[in-house]
Amino acid sequence: MKSHAKAVVIGGGVVGCSVLYHLAKSGWTDIMLIERSELTSGSSWHAAGGFHTLNGDPNVAKLQAYTVQLYKEIEEISGQSCSLHLTGGVMMADTPERMDFLRLAHAKGRYLGMDTELITPSEAKAMFPLMDETNFVGAMWDPVEGHLDPSGTTHAYAKAARKLGAEIVLRNRVVELTQEVDGTWNVVTERGTVKAEHVVNCGGLWAREIGRMVGVELPVLAMEHMYLLTEPMPEVEEFNKSTGREMIGVLDFKGEIYTRQERNGILLGTYEKACKPWSPVSTPWDFGHELLQPDIDRIAPSLEIGFKHFPGIEKAGIKQIINGPFTFALDGNPLVGPVQGLTNFWCACAVMAGFSQGGGVGLALSNWMVHGDPGFDVWGMDVARFGEWATLRYTNAKVRENYSRRFSIRFPNEELPAARPAQTTPLYDTMLANNAVMGDSWGLETPLWFAPRGSEPKDVVSFHRSNDFRPIGEEVRATRARVGVTEIANFAKYEVSGPGAEDFLNRLMTNRMPKTGRIVLTPMLNEFGRLIGDFTIAKAGPRGGEERFMIWGSSAAQKYHMRWFEKHLPKDGSIRIHRFDQTLVGLSIAGPKSRDLLQKLVDVDISTKAFRFMDFREMAVGGAPCMVNRITYTGDLGYEIWMAPAYQRLVYKAIKEAGEEFGLVDFGMRALLSMRLEKNFPTWFRELRPIYGPFEGSMDRFIKLEKNDFIGREAAAKEQAEGPKLRRVSFIVDAADADVMGDEPIWAKVGGKDYGTVEKPHGYGAPRFDAGGKEVRGSNAAEGASAVRGIVDGNWRVVGWVTSGGYAHYVEKSMAQGYVPAALAENESAGLFEIEILGHRRPARINVEPPFDPSGEKMRT
């Protein structure tokens, strides 16, 4: 074993071997993988070996598609077979709601380049005759599904990595990790210490323990999982003989079951409701190639449904039940990337579907390590997406919830209950008393809407407009007509201070920094000129002679943004960044009467001239020290008021009392989002993501290319010079009783005209490797794009995709935002566009100017 390496990968499961292979392929050959026992000594050896491309997050789906394409490549390089069976598979819907879900998935698939097809239960039965098709109402066919040999596949990655120069050390446990002042890691193993520049945690079942070696509690938990294998079945043999084909894979939502052919019999696995964590606090180091005791009672309810739906299987004898542990993060997606607060400590763990996702995880992580950027939009699996609130017990509750609903539908208005409430503001009880329906906003309880007095504060979950529709409409109308108050504690808040703070922010942000007492809105770009943030920044008065800026941003991106800020901070400690999290909370008041209301609570003049639109001031509100921004996301006259939590009740009470004479109402997050729609305002992670350039995102007025050299300026200048290929636009949709949710295809009647690229980007230009192993360089947004170009229906063609939308209650229109080719972005013609909602194409029209207050007069008065 060598004593130095550029990178040490800990763990020889399928994920560690994939990371090793991709690093070697990127040109890092001074790398080693250290495995405690033999390869596949965690979950990998007893996996059912199934793979598929579908995922709730389209970007993760794309990386799954890459994984499946990769198997041929590693077989060729290694000479080791993965025993690939590309059978295709179906998802079976037993209710109209589940069929709606499949229609949505199919619609998304249109621009992801997926070849899915909606089929009848009888068509599904023809490919899997063991089912009773009368239990189902419909199905979706996906040709890119199948199964493989988990052990062979892991060894294929490992052999391919070795051939490219990587070293693999077996039977040697990593026992400790320490870091020297210069950043070098000491990887202490049973057989000596290796000095490494980078360490990657691919510890699978032990990822949590490896995290603890560096003081990090990763939100990952192992669950027991069972699948059964039947004795050989004559029906299976007969089918194979008569059709010359293998039986397909089947996923049954109702039973939370997956099943497929295994040799001459059937494999059937369940995600049972009565699920069970394995080693919930710490994983024993001596756990080896062992299986857990099967517990058939636990899976009996699923089996009962399974045998009813697939009577052919019930008759077969059970040969074996496999019970093994594997790991999950809270939402079932992996934890990948650099851990915030540490240097060169990387994660690739909580990969619950290693044979669907392992390749994509390896590719993204190796890009990140070698080139400083994953090269894809990997937010859906970024280790930074969970906060400190994801403790051991929180993780336990959420992972159990996620496991037991693995194949359940999540409705767009559905809030999941496990581990809640976690964080609450001082107003939590008051909001409940006000009949608020609460939602989870990055671990914080946040009012979504207020149910009418006397009715139960609860969402009726649905793909269609629901019981919140009317109350939200009332909140919006009252706010726009008079004044409303809402909690905004769920924004991210930071303070940047120190000499040179302004230069630092000018280097990171695209807009000029404000003068003292003023506010700017500004995107942030990465080196490739892609959007990685969108902030409100105010310059506060100096403290102790030092420059001071307040920053507000997306709550969910707090760790993601802190990681970026820390990476770019000067090493001399001259600039400090403080993340407030819940030590600063807020309230927003909005509407034409909001100034009159606020004036009653403050002792300074806040008239239009004295406190202008986009002003920032520290002032006492209702006697409490606060910071006030003259700005609101509703696009109306309004204010954001920020205070320490100890003052929040005082300020809220003062607002409520003073607001009585103006007809003040409470409004929730959903009303706020409805109001932003009618102003064409974008949201972070929906409209604005790292796959888009700033001009594509229609953020032109916040990009000051001439101000100074900021990160991403060159690429942004190029985008502007060449003209963006896509544009973010707003639509008014002729919807019925359902509005868009996001990710729906946008159709245009373009005839034979070609409007240039209409591809949804996934990659954004970091050097990386395509599915064929070819190195791809450049900064073209369409790299790694999905082929929506090919979807044609007569004169109609899919030209774009929806990012978000809903009902805009004040203007009484269903609205959507999304991306279309730039050449179409200002074409407001009726009859040109259609947006597919729940499988039905609805007429839509681009609306260049916001329907509410297009001149922006109201917010400026």
Ligand SMILES: Cc1cc2nc3c(=O)[nH]c(=O)nc-3n(C[C@H](O)[C@H](O)[C@H](O)COP(=O)(O)OP(=O)(O)OC[C@H]3O[C@@H](n4cnc5c(N)ncnc54)[C@H](O)[C@@H]3O)c2cc1C
């Ligand atoms: C019953 C069952 C069925 C499944 N079915 C499927 C399926 O159909 N499809 C699918 O895609 N996935 C399936 N999975 C999940 C799949 O097995 C996992 O996604 C995958 O194995 C995760 O791989 P990994 O490399 O992250 O972790 P692991 O396989 O757990 O590997 C981690 C490795 O790290 C090593 N290690 C840990 N700590 C140290 C240390 N300190 N020093 C050195 N080495 C260390 C361990 O020995 C181990 O070899 C199934 C899992 C189970 C249990």
